[in-house]
Amino acid sequence: MFIGFDYGTANCSVAVMEQGQPRHLQLEGNNTMIPSTLCAPTREAVSEYLFKFMGVKPTDQLGEQVLRRAIAANRDEDIELAKGDMLFGQAALDLYLSDPEEVYYVKSPKSFLGANGLHEVQISFFEDLVTAMMSNIKTQAEGALQQSIEHTMIGRPINFQGSGGERANEQAESILRRSAVRAGFKSVEFQFEPVAAGLEFESTLTEDKTVLVVDIGGGTTDCSMIQMGPSWFKRIDRQSSLLGHSGLRVGGNDLDIHLAFRQLMPELGFGTQTQKGIDMPISQFWNPIAINNVVAQGDFYANANLAVLDQLRRDAAQPEKLARLIKVYHEKLGYQLVRKAEECKIALSERTAQQVTLHELADALSVDISQSEMAAAIESPRVQISQLITEAVEQSGVRPDMVYMTGGTAKSPVLRETVEALLPGIPVVSGSYFGSVTAGLARWAEVAFK
Template sequence: MAAIGIDYGTSNSEVVFFDGEQHHFIKLDPALDAANKIRSSVFIYYEEDLPQPPAPIIEAKVAQIKRAINDQIDKAKQGYYDAVDPREQRIYSDKIDDLRAELHNLPALQRKAIQILLKDMTVQDLSLQQLVETGKFAFGEDGFKRYLNMPDKGRLIYSPKNFLGANLIAGQQQAFIGIIAKQLAFFRHSAENQLQTSVDTAVIGRPVKFHGTRGEAGNNQAIEIMSEAAKMAGFSHVEFLEEPIAAAYQIERSLSKPTNVLVVDIGGGTTDVCCIKLSPDKRNNLNRQQDVLAVTGTRLGGMECDKNLIVKTIAPTMGQNLLTQSGLPIPPTYFSDMCAVDDISKLNHFFSDDYGLEIAQTMSITKEPKLLERLLVVQEQKLSARLVNSSRLAKELLSSKSEVTLPLHYIEADYDVNINLDDLNRSMQSWLRRVKRLVSQCLENSNEAPEMLFITGGMSLSPIVKKELQEIMLPDLPLMQGDAFNSVCEGLAIQASKLTN
């Protein structure tokens, strides 16, 4: 039996096994050179026909058909009573008999109802729970490529983790349990195939506060969903460890003496900060909560930067600053709703026919409707996830370049947007202020000052983030070098190995 660490992230996920001496990265996505990382998004799709509509919907359609048949019977009866020719009366009488036979042939009515429903039904008409129960699953780059090739054949859940602490309506919580169970089972089977042993134990990383607006209730809900999903995926023993603490366990192995370390973990969906007492003498201890000096966290990650970059640099080329002919501004919610890939209800509303009609009507009362056509294309073709992904790529490229040209040809031919480092910097300022407040809060809550700083998570690679935290905010705190992408999962694997010793 083996135990693994699972970094189930907002943007990417990773699985690591620690044998007591070294880490073994489980290959998850053969389509990537760095196959141990996998995109966390899930595409649920249908290769051919959509599933049969739920029984209550079929029953409602049957009832509607029956009402129509009864109306025809009533009209035929009236025709019979009004007819004076016996032959004409027989025609109406035969028609009434046929309609009554049709009315009482329930199997035929059900088949007709299903045929009518399927004719007009799209994937968007299916509930998330029905998608999970009947659709096929594709993970990582394979799933994202399938989404790009056939967006109308399925639904992309851009970041399942972002919904765990949200206010989920009936059926959605069970649906997310099913989605995550599929992912965790895929991780477990990949580990078993590569380690050549069964895997029944996992330590899964968790943010200090899950993405959501429900506070501690949302955190509890997220843990419940993850626990149930892990059980369904075949794990018999699962524990959760806060991600910045996991990162601390990894860097602890490089320390030669007791050191207080401030860990800032900025991921795709959350930012978590902890001040912790580390020591080479304690690295084999299972319970280290007494060494945690302070922990803070909130739903504030790199995805928010991706959406901010769209609003600040791309949305203006899609009509954001247009005025109507009466001088009123275009509703700014058009563009925030367009980016809401982490809010199912808001995104479904944006993709609705009524929303598209509203945009089209707005186009008719603006002086430059051509720009709004780009927004309408995103709405009609359901390109929000693809646009947010393009923004993420631009953000990452600007870590090493001063300017990039972002091709958005899937929206409009020859549609390019130039974005430079200053644009990115401006779009990140409000986000950075919140990150720095979180760091300050952790420092204030700790009764001992840190001696070193460690920044991890995908956003830690941003020169803008490094400058703000290291040079401007904490210039006197030495920076520890480490792996920005793997430190959390390596720490989770270290903790997992302790559970089997």
């Protein structure tokens, strides 16, 4: 049995082929998508829980070392794990939101996999994180099918990381492959996510077209210029149909982070000054919400940074705002701030203004954000996305017959207007914003594993 597996930055989903059509499987209750989140009592609990309750052993000496250290750290803290202590998806998010200080919470580990400068121990730990998530998803999918799954076609972005080039891509894909094997898959193959989305869109065409696929997901934006249509259906060798690719780690998460930075962080002191008229350091307001940057998160939540924050509060012309930033530090509220920005972004795709409440930081504290303010806040990632579109067109050397937009973030009116302005007169269409990659992966798995 094979599946198409979209291990996404924001959500994960899987699909199987039945009677020539993809069917998405339920992974969390009645939902076919499960948020890419994990929650455990401690960071070290992840590796121990994976071994103790999910039956997944380390595959090398480094993994065994990580496991031994994890078990020792948990015993030092008198933490005895019980089944059910590690949660996934919405259940993990709900637990984190109810008590952020008392849990270890991870969102979108895919964002870290291609990071530069990771030590071997960090890579081994990320592999444990991904393995745990994949193992949970495989178990849920097998429960839905009532049969075992041996083969998987996993989607991957064109580039996992903004820098690092092919070395970063190899590192990230290697982590995903090893994790999938540890989770129990016997055969693991990969396909570019925009190509997979294109394969699903191709099934709707009655004549050949040259299509620019623009896949704007939670963590990456990927563009592929593809020749597709009836002449290409189910052909094993599609190399000559792939005319150009571009991709970068910029997506929905980046829009959320920039929106939080420009519109929410001023309530925590961003843009204010000290009593002597010196500007507050920008990094202290960026790092807590840079949830896709391991180094930034480590710098902000480091023990030594608390003394720096306390000094900033004493020096501040508006100390009450810096006190809110310190509360973010103590209660680990960075993820919550980004989530509020994400909810605001979604609301602003359908309305002209939205109020964001920040009651966790102060009673009756809220911020009103308009569509135009959001557009200004996300200008930097919007420009990056427009450059990727231009790059794919120039690399292919052709203008597309149409543009197919997919990925959850592609619903943004600001981004759709960007595409229309870059390619005037070319039809822009969309299908399943959230399911096209998964469906296309299932279609390609049927070709690859037959």
